[in-house]
Amino acid sequence: MGAIIGEGILLGLTLATFFGLGPAFFALVQTSIHRGLLPAAILAFGIFLCDVLMVFLCLVGAVQIITEPSNQLWFGIASGVILIIFGLVTYNRKPVQTTGENDEVLVPVQQPRLFTYFAKGFVMNIINPFVWIFWIGVVVGISARYGGHEKELRWFFSGTLLTVLVTDLLKAYGAYNIKRLLTPSKIHHLNRVAGIGLIGFGLFVIVRVVLDYI
Numbered sequence: 001m002g003a004i005i006g007e008g009i010l011l012g013l014t015l016a017t018f019f020g021l022g023p024a025f026f027a028l029v030q031t032s033i034h035r036g037l038l039p040a041a042i043l044a045f046g047i048f049l050c051d052v053l054m055v056f057l058c059l060v061g062a063v064q065i066i067t068e069p070s071n072q073l074w075f076g077i078a079s080g081v082i083l084i085i086f087g088l089v090t091y092n093r094k095p096v097q098t099t100g101e102n103d104e105v106l107v108p109v110q111q112p113r114l115f116t117y118f119a120k121g122f123v124m125n126i127i128n129p130f131v132w133i134f135w136i137g138v139v140v141g142i143s144a145r146y147g148g149h150e151k152e153l154r155w156f157f158s159g160t161l162l163t164v165l166v167t168d169l170l171k172a173y174g175a176y177n178i179k180r181l182l183t184p185s186k187i188h189h190l191n192r193v194a195g196i197g198l199i200g201f202g203l204f205v206i207v208r209v210v211l212d213y214i
Contacts, residue, residue: 004152004155004156004159005155005156005159006159007156007159008155008156008157008158008159009160009163011159011160012160012161012162012163012164013163013167015134015164016163016167016168022131022201023083023086023124023128023198023201024047024124024125025171026090026197027086027120027121027124028040028043028044028047028121028168028171028175029171029172030090030190030191030194031043031117031120031172032171032173032175032179033175033176033179035117036176037173037176038114039114039117040117040172040175040176041169042117042121043117043118043120043121044121044168044169044172045118045121045165046117046119046120046121046123046125047121047122047124047125047164047165047168048164048165049122050122050126051125051135051161052161053126054126054131054132054135055135055139055157058135058139059139059143059153073209073213077206077209078127080202080203080204080205080206082123082124082127083124083127083128083198083199083201083202083205084198084199084203086124086198087194087196087197087198087199087201087202088195088199089195090194090195090198091191091194091195091196091199092195128205129205130205138160142156142157
């Protein structure tokens, strides 16, 4: 089983390294900088459980409901609109400076409940059609490789998903630690960059699904 888990970990590292700059990444970094390490960690767990659900649905075949051609257009448009809304909120977010030990602690005016971060991570991940496409391709390929054996698949995806979770937590920790080096002005510019990234990704999703539909 060690070799199977190792392959799963390798896939998780590949996903985190080469496919880890999507909307969830921006949300993770922003949350860690603005809200703190615990909220960012909870958001990461929301992303993690969403990935677990996606893999499960792909394995049981229920994902056909979403990948049905007649549903792809509306699902993609809705996903893009939600990402654009997230992007606009992020773009317009302004840090508020409060006095701390080094007079550089940046905190928001209000702190949402912790479940809000879990829900945000879950929703932002599940509405991304490219995440669905990725997991569908991986599940199909890995299932074929291991002949659909449930035990092997369970160990493989456990290694993959736990690796993604650990790397997300490390990203949150890294963002949290560089927060003290950022001035309010730099935080504001970072918000704008992240917001533009989310808006651009949302527009890309909409254009892509429309072109595919045409």
